[in-house]
Amino acid sequence: MKLKCRKDDLLYGFQQVQNIANARTTLPILGHVLMDAKGEGVTLTATDLEVGIKIHIPSQIEQEGITTLPARKMFNLIRELSNPDLKIEVESNHLAHIYCGTSFFKIIGASETDFPKLPLFDQEKRFTLNQKDLKDLIHKTSYAISKDETRYVLNGLYLSFQDGKVIAVATDGRRLAYAQAPGKSEETLREFILPSKAIQEISKILKDEGQVLFVPFENQVAFIFKSSKGVDECILISRLIEGSFPNYKQVIPSKVKGMVILDREEFLSAVRRVAVVTNEKSNLIKISFSKNLMTLLAQTPDVGEAKEEIPLNYEGEEISIAFNPNYLMDVLRNLEESEISLEFNDAISPGVIRNGSTFLYVIMPMRVS
Template sequence: MKLTIERAVLLTALSHVQSVVERRNTIPILSNVLLEADGEHLALTATDLDIAVVEKLPAKVAKPGATTVAAHTLYDIVRKLPDGAEVELTFTPAEQRLDLRAGRSSFKLSCLPKEDFPVMAAGELPHNFTLAADQLRRLIDKTRFAISTEETRYYLNGIYLHAASSAGVPMLRAVATDGHRLARVEAPLPAGAAGMPGVIVPRKTVSELRKLLEGGSSEVKVELSDTKIRFTCGELILVSKLIDGAFPEYERVIPRDNDKVMEVDSKAFAAAVDRVATISTEKSRAVKLALKPDGIELSATSPDHGSASEQLTAVYSAAPIEVGYNSRYLLDIASQIEGENARFLLADALAPTIVRDPSDDGALYVLMPMRV
C-alpha cells in the first residue's frame, strides 16, 4: 500500500474514528484503525465491537492495500504535523510496518494484520428513512442531557427513538430519562419511518453521532432493525448495536392536570438559579422556589455555608406554592429553552413539574421535585 493524502483531510477523518477506540483495550486489534486504500480513496474503520465508524477520503493511491495501525498514535502524529502538509503512507507487508512521511518528519509504525480486524456486520436493516441533519441534531441536543448513567438500569442508558402520534399528527419522537428528569422532543415523521420499531440508541453512539453531524452533510440516512442501527452522513457511516431492553412507558409520568402556570425569563431564571445554588450543599444541590402572584423567590440553605435568596419577576396568578428542585437538573432543562421565556406547569409541591419552551411546541421536559 502506498498513497499520499492531505493532512487536513486525514486529521478530520481520524478525529471522527479514533474517538470510538477505547484508550485501554485488552484486545490489541481494537486499539487499531483499519486503513484500506483502493482506486482514489482511503477508507478508515474503527470499532469497539458495539460501534463501528467508517469514513472514505480522497487520496492519491499509488499502490492499493490495507493494514491496521494504532488509532490514537496515528491521530496524535497527524495532529502535530504542520498545516498544509502532504502525508505519504507506505505499508510494507513483509515487516508489518507503516512508514509515514510529511516534509522532514518520518515515522515507522508497527502494524497488525488486517485479517485480525473484526468486521461488524449490520445484517438486514429493513426500516430506512432520511432525516435532515439539523432535525437529528435537535433531537439529540435537547434530550441527551437526561440519559441515565446508572448501569443497573441499562435500558435508560440511551435515547428512545420511535414513531408516535401527537394530536393525530405522526411524529418521530426522541425520549430520555434518568428517573429524576425526562426530555421528550419530536419532529415530523419522515417518509419510511412509520413502521419502525421503537429502539434505544446507546449513550456512546449518541455522543459519536453528534460529533459526526458536524461534518457538514445536510441529510442523514437512517437504517435500522430490532438490534442494529446505521447512520450515513455523506462519506461517513456509523453502525451501532442497540440496547436490548424495554424502555419504560414514559407517558405515564407526564402529568395531565398541572393547572398552576408560571412564565419567567429563561436566561434571567437560569442565572438566578446558578447564583443561589452556589450556597447549596454539594450532595443535594437543592434550590427552593416560592411562587407568588408578584413573582418568585429562589432560596438555598446549607448548614456549612449559610443561605442565599433572590427575587425574580414572573407571570403567575395561581395560589402561592413552594417547591424544591435539584439545581443542576433545573439548569440542564433551562439551558434547552431557546425562546425568551420558560413555562412551568405545576400541581403541588410533590407532583412532577412540566417545563415547556413556548417557542418550540415539539419539546417537553418533566422534572421531579425534591423535599427541601
C-alpha cells in the same frame, strides 16, 4: 499501499475513529484502525465490538492496499504535522512509511486478517432525518440519560419514528427530557434505545447540513451520514439496548394548576446564583409563587442562605416547590430559545418546562423536611 492526501482530511478521519478504537482492550487489534485504500480514497474503520465506524477520506491512490495501524499513535502523529500534504506507503509486512514535508516516520502496523468485520445491512427499511435536527434532539435530551448501570434500559436515548416525526426521550427516573423533529420513514413505526456511547460518537460527527439515514437491523442500527450533496461520508453501527423503555407519557401531567412564562437566561442566572450555597447534603432550592412574583430560596446549614426575586405575571394561588438546581440548570443550558414556560400543580407533583410544542422536560420535586 501507496496514497497521497490532505493532512487535515486524514486528521479529521482519525479523530473520529480513534475515539472508538480501544488500545486498552485484551484484543490488541481493536486499538488499530483498518485502512483500505482503493478507488478514489481510503476508508478508515474502527470498532470496539459494540460500536463501529467507517469513514471515507478522499485520497490519491497510487497503489491499492489494506492494513491496520495503531489509532491513537496515528492521530497524535498526524496532529503534529505542519505540512498540508502527506504520503503514506505501507510495505507487505505492514510497516508504514509516512512522509510530510521534511518529516519522516515509520509506524508498525498489523495484518488486517484478525480485524473484526462490520456487519452488513440492507438499506431498504430506513428513516431519514436532517443532521441538524438530530443534533438538536440529542442536545436537548441526552443529559437526562441515566448513569446508573443497574437501570440498563435507561442508559440510552429512546428514539421513536412515527407519523412523519422522530421522538427522542431520555430519563433517569428523576427527570425526563422529550423532544421531537420531522422525519421521513419507510415504515409506520419503529422504536429502539441507543446506548450512551453511540450517542457521544454520533454527536461528534453531526453537522449543520446534510442528512442522516437510520437503518435498523437485527439488534443493531446503522447511521449513514450524507453530505449536502448526498454523498455518503461516514457510517456508524451500534448495538441497541435490549428491553422496553418505560411509558414516558404516564409521567407527563395531563392537567396543571399554574403556569408562568420565564426569560430562560434570567431564570438560569438566578438558579445558578442561588445554587452557590447548596451542597451535596442539601442540594435543593425552593421556588415560591405569589402574586406577580417568583422567589428562589436556598438555605444550607453551615453554609448560608441565598434568595432571588423575579417579577412576573402570575395571578394563581400561592405555592412553593423544591427542585434539584442541577436538574434545572441542565435543561436551561441546553435550550436556545429566549422564553420557556414552567407548569406546576403542587409541592409533591412534577413540574414541567416547555419550549413550544416540540420539547418538554418533566422534573420531580424534592421533599422539604
